[in-house]
Each structure stands twice: as structure tokens, then as C-alpha cells.
Amino acid sequence: MKKLFWISLFCINILSHAHTAVPQNTLIIIIVDNVIVDRLFIHDLDPNKIEKINVYKSKIENRPILDDLTQNGILEITLKEKVFIPKLNIKEAKQILKLENNAPVFLNKIKVNRDHILVTEDLLKRAKIIQLDKINGYQSAALSLESGFF
Structure with missing residues (x-):
């Protein structure tokens, strides 16, 4: 799972720097268990606690609440167990x-x-x-x- 986590981040890095995919100087939105988090939260996250990772580059089916935020990409992480996130x-x-x-x-x-x-x-x-x-x-x-x- 740890390897999958780092591979996903590597792929997002490639996607975010592709000239046709995402404009330069854009930030991908990170969502952990339905909460938008910052990059520091991700650095402290134990990869063994991750159940799945989804990467979205366009509108998300069944999630219209996030549609306007997908233009730079979304990294959505679901954890195996609930973690307290202020x-x-x-x-x-x-x-x-x-x-x-x-x-x-x-x-x-x-x-x-x-x-x-x-x-x-x-x-x-x-x-x-x-x-x-x-x-x-x-x-x-x-x-x-x-x-x-x-």
C-alpha cells in the first residue's frame, strides 16, 4: 500500500506538469475522508492506513458538490479507519x-x-x-x- 501511495503521488506530479493537462502553478486539491486537507496533513499520513486513492481530472459522477473544484485535479484518499480531523x-x-x-x-x-x-x-x-x-x-x-x- 505504501508503494501504491507514492506511485499515485508520482503520477499526479506528472499529470500536473503536463502542458496540455493542467496549467502551471496550479494546486491539486487533496481530500481525506471528505475533508479538504493541506499538503502537511498528507506528509504525516501513514500509508498503511490508506484504504484507497482516487485521482479525478474532470467532473465526478455522483459527487456534484465537488464539480467546480475538479479543474486542477483532486486526489481523494479514503482511510481504512476513521481518524479525527479538526x-x-x-x-x-x-x-x-x-x-x-x-x-x-x-x-x-x-x-x-x-x-x-x-x-x-x-x-x-x-x-x-x-x-x-x-x-x-x-x-x-x-x-x-x-x-x-x-
């Missing part, structure tokens, strides 16, 4: 950071359209509040989160 949803993150309910949220520069997507608390610790251009129709500050590889 998490919150996008709506809760906005409240903690005192942002307006309609404030846009970007994950790896992709606009997140659903407030109930789960992210780790670690992502929130490194979040950036950005002021967006009012010309593009944004009226409030936005939340920018970065997670992923490459």
Missing part, C-alpha cells in the same frame, strides 16, 4: 474570520460555490483575506485558501 465548513470559516455571508471563497484560486464543503482547521490558519476588484462584481472581502500539491 474541520469546519466554509460557512463556519467565514463566521470565524468575520466575513460577510456572501463573501466569495477561493480554494487554490478556484471559486468555491458551496458553503458546506469541509476544510481542515489548519487551512484556515493560513487563510488570506483578500480585497477583490469591485469592477468584477465583488462587493466584499474574500477568503483565499490553499491546499494541495505541486
Whole structure:
């Protein structure tokens, strides 16, 4: 299983650097047990605890909640046993950071359209509040989160 894990990461590295597949300087979104995590979480993950790994490069059947996030690729990891992951949803993150309910949220520069997507608390610790251009129709500050590889 450990070998499969590292082979999967190697394949994602190749996919993310292919000129026709993914633009340069993009980050693949990493999901562990339905929670978007950061790359540091993956480094601490024991490969022996992994049940399966899926890599998505386009819309995911039966998972429309993630459709808008697949454009840079998603690495989805399912663990054999549940592990405690400190998490919150996008709506809760906005409240903690005192942002307006309609404030846009970007994950790896992709606009997140659903407030109930789960992210780790670690992502929130490194979040950036950005002021967006009012010309593009944004009226409030936005939340920018970065997670992923490459």
C-alpha cells in the first residue's frame, strides 16, 4: 500500500506538469475522508492506513458538490479507519474570520460555490483575506485558501 501511495503521488506530479493537462502553478486539491486537507496533513499520513486513492481530472459522477473544484485535479484518499480531523465548513470559516455571508471563497484560486464543503482547521490558519476588484462584481472581502500539491 505504501508503494501504491507514492506511485499515485508520482503520477499526479506528472499529470500536473503536463502542458496540455493542467496549467502551471496550479494546486491539486487533496481530500481525506471528505475533508479538504493541506499538503502537511498528507506528509504525516501513514500509508498503511490508506484504504484507497482516487485521482479525478474532470467532473465526478455522483459527487456534484465537488464539480467546480475538479479543474486542477483532486486526489481523494479514503482511510481504512476513521481518524479525527479538526474541520469546519466554509460557512463556519467565514463566521470565524468575520466575513460577510456572501463573501466569495477561493480554494487554490478556484471559486468555491458551496458553503458546506469541509476544510481542515489548519487551512484556515493560513487563510488570506483578500480585497477583490469591485469592477468584477465583488462587493466584499474574500477568503483565499490553499491546499494541495505541486
